[in-house]
Amino acid sequence: MTTLVVADVAGQSWDARDYAKNGRFVADLAESLVEWLAPQAGERILDLGCGDGALTEKLSASGARVVGIDASVELVAAARERGVDARLADAQALTFANEFDAVFSNAALHWMKRDPDGVLLSVARALKPGGRFVAEMGAAGNIAAIRGAIHDAMARRGYDAAQADPWFFPTLADYRRRLQAAGFDVVAIESFPRPTLLPGDISGWLRTFAQAFLAIVPEGERAALIAEVQGSLHERLANTVGQWTADYVRLRFVAVKKAR
Ligand code: BEZ
Numbered sequence: 321m322t323t324l325v326v327a328d329v330a331g332q333s334w335d336a337r338d339y340a341k342n343g344r345f346v347a348d349l350a351e352s353l354v355e356w357l358a359p360q361a362g363e364r365i366l367d368l369g370c371g372d373g374a375l376t377e378k379l380s381a382s383g384a385r386v387v388g389i390d391a392s393v394e395l396v397a398a399a400r401e402r403g404v405d406a407r408l409a410d411a412q413a414l415t416f417a418n419e420f421d422a423v424f425s426n427a428a429l430h431w432m433k434r435d436p437d438g439v440l441l442s443v444a445r446a447l448k449p450g451g452r453f454v455a456e457m458g459a460a461g462n463i464a465a466i467r468g469a470i471h472d473a474m475a476r477r478g479y480d481a482a483q484a485d486p487w488f489f490p491t492l493a494d495y496r497r498r499l500q501a502a503g504f505d506v507v508a509i510e511s512f513p514r515p516t517l518l519p520g521d522i523s524g525w526l527r528t529f530a531q532a533f534l535a536i537v538p539e540g541e542r543a544a545l546i547a548e549v550q551g552s553l554h555e556r557l558a559n560t561v562g563q564w565t566a567d568y569v570r571l572r573f574v575a576v577k578k579a580r
Contacts, residue, residue, distance in 0.1 A: 369428020373399025
């Protein structure tokens with residue numbers, strides 16, 4: 321596998337090996353979301369923000385014909401290595417029309433900050449009338465401690481973290497309104513805390529998921545910044561045996577494209 325790292329539309333860069341090491345839990349924790357989707361053999365399903373394809377592969381095991389899209393060249397290459405039909409695409413400008421029975425998305429919509437309503441219109445266009453959109457993303461308050469510690473550490477060093485911040489974590493009420501405005505009936509929507517045990521300490525998480533912030537800091541300063549963020553979070557997120565738990569809050573929904 322290559323070690324090519326590229327910046328995607330959110331300013332975030334992805335390294336497939338780092339993602340496999342520090343982000344495997346993202347797909348592992350999505351089992352109940354897949355149950356909400358209940359993929360059926362023969363259905364055509366779009367996995368929006370498929371990452372390295374670990375979950376796309378699981379959806380395909382149902383016999384559904386699954387296409388994955390992602391904005392990261394590196395992750396699309398990793399997904400293709402698994403045999404996934406993965407394509408490089410910007411979710412804010414999809415060209416699919418009335419062709420999918422379902423669109424699925426796990427832990428991806430919060431990276432699409434530039435035009436969240438454009439994403440929803442793209443998804444609505446891609447679905448057949450009556451097709452379902454089943455997704456989970458970060459909700460308002462997601463990783464509040466981690467995000468706050470990054471912002472504080474960067475401010476102390478004179479960097480504008482707000483400008484680099486790649487994340488969009490809406491409230492339930494806000495996102496329901498956006499779904500309805502894009503032409504969906506919202507069948508179910510909920511928000512819930514999901515404290516998430518990390519596979520290592522917070523530094524691996526930061527190196528994998530906080531690239532957009534690290535990218536505006538000179539390379540020689542990054543390790544010190546990560547150590548500073550880690551130090552400030554230790555009391556809140558690490559236990560006495562050194563296990564780290566991230567303060568995730570999820571927003572999960574099923575929405576159906578109106579048959580006009
Ligand atoms: C999330 O899945 O909520 C998430 C993961 C990495 C960075 C930000 C949010």
